[in-house]
Amino acid sequence: MLLSGAPHVYARGRLQHLQRRVLSRTLVGFVRNALGLEPPPTPDEPRVSNRFYPWDQSPSPELRERAAKIKAMARCPITGKEINYTCPISGIPTHHSREAWEQDEAYHRNKIPDILKKVNIYEHDLRSGRSFPEFDFPSDQTFDRAVNLANWDLYFYTRSFYSMDTEFQLATVTKMLSYPITIASVLHQYSPYSLYPHGPITLEGLKSIAALRYSLYPSQHKSSRSVLNKTRPMRIFILGARAESQLPGHVWKQFQYLFPLQTFEIIFIGPECQLREPSNSVGGANNIVKRIDDTISLVYHPKLFHDIHKAQDFFPYDPYNDVFFVFHPGFASPETKELWMNDTVKALLDTKCAVFHTGFSKKDLSNDVKLLNKMYGDKLDTLMTPVKNLFGSTKWELNDLNPQEVYQFNMYISAFRGKRYHPIEI
Numbered sequence: 001m002l003l004s005g006a007p008h009v010y011a012r013g014r015l016q017h018l019q020r021r022v023l024s025r026t027l028v029g030f031v032r033n034a035l036g037l038e039p040p041p042t043p044d045e046p047r048v049s050n051r052f053y054p055w056d057q058s059p060s061p062e063l064r065e066r067a068a069k070i071k072a073m074a075r076c077p078i079t080g081k082e083i084n085y086t087c088p089i090s091g092i093p094t095h096h097s098r099e100a101w102e103q104d105e106a107y108h109r110n111k112i113p114d115i116l117k118k119v120n121i122y123e124h125d126l127r128s129g130r131s132f133p134e135f136d137f138p139s140d141q142t143f144d145r146a147v148n149l150a151n152w153d154l155y156f157y158t159r160s161f162y163s164m165d166t167e168f169q170l171a172t173v174t175k176m177l178s179y180p181i182t183i184a185s186v187l188h189q190y191s192p193y194s195l196y197p198h199g200p201i202t203l204e205g206l207k208s209i210a211a212l213r214y215s216l217y218p219s220q221h222k223s224s225r226s227v228l229n230k231t232r233p234m235r236i237f238i239l240g241a242r243a244e245s246q247l248p249g250h251v252w253k254q255f256q257y258l259f260p261l262q263t264f265e266i267i268f269i270g271p272e273c274q275l276r277e278p279s280n281s282v283g284g285a286n287n288i289v290k291r292i293d294d295t296i297s298l299v300y301h302p303k304l305f306h307d308i309h310k311a312q313d314f315f316p317y318d319p320y321n322d323v324f325f326v327f328h329p330g331f332a333s334p335e336t337k338e339l340w341m342n343d344t345v346k347a348l349l350d351t352k353c354a355v356f357h358t359g360f361s362k363k364d365l366s367n368d369v370k371l372l373n374k375m376y377g378d379k380l381d382t383l384m385t386p387v388k389n390l391f392g393s394t395k396w397e398l399n400d401l402n403p404q405e406v407y408q409f410n411m412y413i414s415a416f417r418g419k420r421y422h423p424i425e426i
Contacts, residue, residue: 090116171395180255205383349418
């Protein structure tokens with residue numbers, strides 16, 4: 001029982017005040033949604049105003065070191081001298097002097113400063129210390145909802161990802177998911193890539209992809225082979241694995257969620273492949289196996305593929321259950337051409353399995369395809385003509401040795417396979 005009516009009146013007035021504030025916020029939110037207006041940004045949301053710093057004055061020691069590396073090792077495209085001038089638009093060192101920066105017509109005409117500015121903001125956002133709710137990935141897909149693989153936006157929406165309101169949030173997630181979802185977009189029954197002439201898939205490509213889908217969707221077939229396939233994981237070989245081998249297991253699990261009735265072994269091969277989380281893994285000097293759960297395992301082989309192929313460690317290969325992916329290998333690059341184009345490509349053709357490969361740009365991938373056809377044209381079938389990868393990373397990257405060279409991971413994709421039937425002269 002209250003001793004006085006005053007506290008009671010105050011409490012009731014306070015409650016009414018709070019109710020009016022809640023109602024006001026609700027009405028404002030309703031009007032904003034009805035008019036299609038964006039919600040007001042939070043103080044920690046990545047924006048130009050709170051993420052832009054010249055790299056040589058950055059609050060991040062790592063980015064200050066990158067600026068020093070650029071100045072020490074890169075050369076000005078106009079003068080050929082060392083780089084001493086930081087672009088005022090991008091905040092990244094790019095030229096020897098302001099005069100050289102002003103004279104670089106191609107740099108300004110191609111709007112490179114605007115792209116470099118995004119690189120700057122992306123890198124500062126990753127080091128900002130903010131929370132990253134966009135990394136809270138969804139779990140398994142319910143069977144009453146279909147996944148749409150037409151593009152990143154529809155994939156995120158139909159998979160119930162966190163709503164990413166800025167391009168900077170989108171960049172961090174697409175860079176991480178580009179590898180598994182690129183693979184899924186090719187193999188999935190709802191793949192956005194169609195048969196030529198309306199799409200990039202050739203007739204031989206359709207045969208290879210159909211064989212893989214035969215194993216991926218066993219419930220759609222009642223033959224003894226499809227039943228047998230369910231007892232063996234599908235093997236996805238990733239050659240020359242680097243960054244993709246360091247992705248956490250829950251990222252690769254996003255791939256498996258798109259094929260809920262199938263089990264997988266993701267096999268990373270290459271001297272640079274490494275396990276980011278060594279706990280809960282088994283193996284020896286030759287390979288390490290990390291089991292994510294009963295449906296997916298990650299296997300690490302820090303060797304060259306042609307050496308493993310000669311040892312027949314993966315024999316026999318099965319076009320219904322094995323597929324290869326090579327992410328931006330640089331088949332035609334002077335630095336890596338010799339490593340790839342001899343024993344490794346010969347071994348890939350020998351497997352008779354589909355090989356999908358990506359490039360940083362259309363030119364990068366086209367050069368790879370031209371060299372493959374020039375050296376092995378009579379020994380391979382084209383499965384997929386070069387096309388823009390719908391699930392390439394949206395995050396711009398920077399080459400520290402040439403700060404005007406910007407690129408994005410997995411921008412274009414193509415595929416080939418060793419000929420299964422060779423022509424016979426009559």
